[in-house]
Amino acid sequence: MPRFSSPVGNGLIAVDRWTEPSQAYFLTHLHSDHTQGLSVHWSRGPLFCSPITARLLLCKFKGFDASLIRDLEVGTTHTLSLISPVTGGEVKVRVTPIDANHCPGSVMYLFQGELGCVLYTGDFRWELTSERANMSKSTLLDALNGEKVDILYLDNTYCNPCFSFPSRKDAAQQVVDIIEKHPDHEVVIGIDTLGKEHLLLHISESLKTKIWVWPERLEIMDLLGLDELFTTDTSQTRIRAVPRYSLTQNNLESLNTIFPTIAIMPTGLPWSQNSPEKGAYTVPYTAHSSFLELEEFMKVIRPSIIVGIVSSSYCLIDPKHHFGEMCGVDNCSTKGHNLFFKVMKGSHGFKVRKKEGKTKVLASVQRSGVNIVRKERRGVKIEECESDFEVPIGSDCSS
DNA sequence: GCGATCAGCT
DNA sequence: CACAGCTGATCGC
Numbered sequence A: 001m002p003r004f005s006s007p008v009g010n011g012l013i014a015v016d017r018w019t020e021p022s023q024a025y026f027l028t029h030l031h032s033d034h035t036q037g038l039s040v041h042w043s044r045g046p047l048f049c050s051p052i053t054a055r056l057l058l059c060k061f062k063g064f065d066a067s068l069i070r071d072l073e074v075g076t077t078h079t080l081s082l083i084s085p086v087t088g089g090e091v092k093v094r095v096t097p098i099d100a101n102h103c104p105g106s107v108m109y110l111f112q113g114e115l116g117c118v119l120y121t122g123d124f125r126w127e128l129t130s131e132r133a134n135m136s137k138s139t140l141l142d143a144l145n146g147e148k149v150d151i152l153y154l155d156n157t158y159c160n161p162c163f164s165f166p167s168r169k170d171a172a173q174q175v176v177d178i179i180e181k182h183p184d185h186e187v188v189i190g191i192d193t194l195g196k197e198h199l200l201l202h203i204s205e206s207l208k209t210k211i212w213v214w215p216e217r218l219e220i221m222d223l224l225g226l227d228e229l230f231t232t233d234t235s236q237t238r239i240r241a242v243p244r245y246s247l248t249q250n251n252l253e254s255l256n257t258i259f260p261t262i263a264i265m266p267t268g269l270p271w272s273q274n275s276p277e278k279g280a281y282t283v284p285y286t287a288h289s290s291f292l293e294l295e296e297f298m299k300v301i302r303p304s305i306i307v308g309i310v311s312s313s314y315c316l317i318d319p320k321h322h323f324g325e326m327c328g329v330d331n332c333s334t335k336g337h338n339l340f341f342k343v344m345k346g347s348h349g350f351k352v353r354k355k356e357g358k359t360k361v362l363a364s365v366q367r368s369g370v371n372i373v374r375k376e377r378r379g380v381k382i383e384e385c386e387s388d389f390e391v392p393i394g395s396d397c398s399s
Numbered sequence B: 001g002c003g004a005t006c007a008g009c010t
Numbered sequence C: 001c002a003c004a005g006c007t008g009a010t011c012g013c
Helices: A051-060 A131-144 A169-182 A196-205 A213-221 A248-259 A291-303 A320-327 A372-376
Strands: A010-017 A023-026 A047-049 A070-073 A078-083 A090-099 A109-114 A116-120 A152-153 A186-191 A239-243 A261-266 A280-285 A305-308 A339-343 A351-353 A381-383 A390-393
Touching: A010 A078, A010 A090, A023 A078, A023 A320, A047 A051, A047 A090, A051 A070, A051 A213, A090 A131, A109 A131, A116 A339, A131 A291, A152 A291, A169 A196, A169 A280, A186 A196, A186 A248, A196 A239, A248 A261, A291 A320, A305 A320
Parallel strands: A010 A023, A010 A339, A023 A047, A047 A070, A116 A152, A152 A305, A186 A239, A186 A261, A261 A280
Antiparallel strands: A078 A090, A090 A109, A109 A116, A339 A390, A351 A381
């Protein structure tokens, strides 16, 4: 997880950051790598989010002070009044939450005002074969109304040409096809606490069956209005959605001693590979944009400055490297601006492990439960510290 | 005992 | 490796 120092504490707006003072806090979605520092007792200031995220938040943090929440209708522009840390005067900021098509309630935020134009995508999928993504595109272009984006904070999770995925609709059908080829098997599908609901819906509708989920997950489904398609009664279905971390090769083998079972892992990660002979299937169903989708997005936005919000040691995903040519000449400097945004950066963390020798790459679903990989690890753990991530925008401050 | 943080894992 | 997240240890209160 990212660790930040805080040399300057006058943030006006914080996005997915919760541990430092700010005048307004924005939450893109309720995945836990975006809520680090948020808790039941958090009370630093007004928290802006989508209405669905607001409901999910109160469910996740039971007892959270609901009076802090400002739920913003998605797709419309709202005006905030803040105090300039420079002049002490009023600063009006327009904010437009736009459906990010990542998980239920997820939004990007477009901030506009006299002090600049900033787009923070959060995690998003720019899947223009879907109606929803096209509505997001319309909303974004309407709100921009020709204005150039000064700073783009981009979900660069898969910002490398090696990442290519089918649409989620096609990937969902791949899952259905796999299940239909195993009519006498139990099926376990790895999911997280939020996300991939549309995949499960597609399966449920195609196969005319309910899907088992664990009790806390049923509560989420209930909140999303999907509870009729799910059950916590294993006798009602052969298909179970289980926590992703529980889908290990060992667990699959154990299940197979009881009843023939296949496991399906919906993921965009490249090191997860099919192993049908072992009953482990990986399907490229992902809630993050593929490289081509990011490229399409960049053609629309063409910001002056681009900042990736994710870092990875796996491969080069720096958006400046891949898209720098599409941006303004000055895509590194932040000189001459004055409104401080503090944003969450680094959902993949900044921890870098350097290893001697090679560790074999295995799909998580295929990996042996034995700590062979761990035993093979050698070398030194290196902590890479990033400085406080603040980007000043605007034009009337010299520093 | 509780919450926050972190190590270690998938 | 780690999309996002769990478990358990430890530390300060």
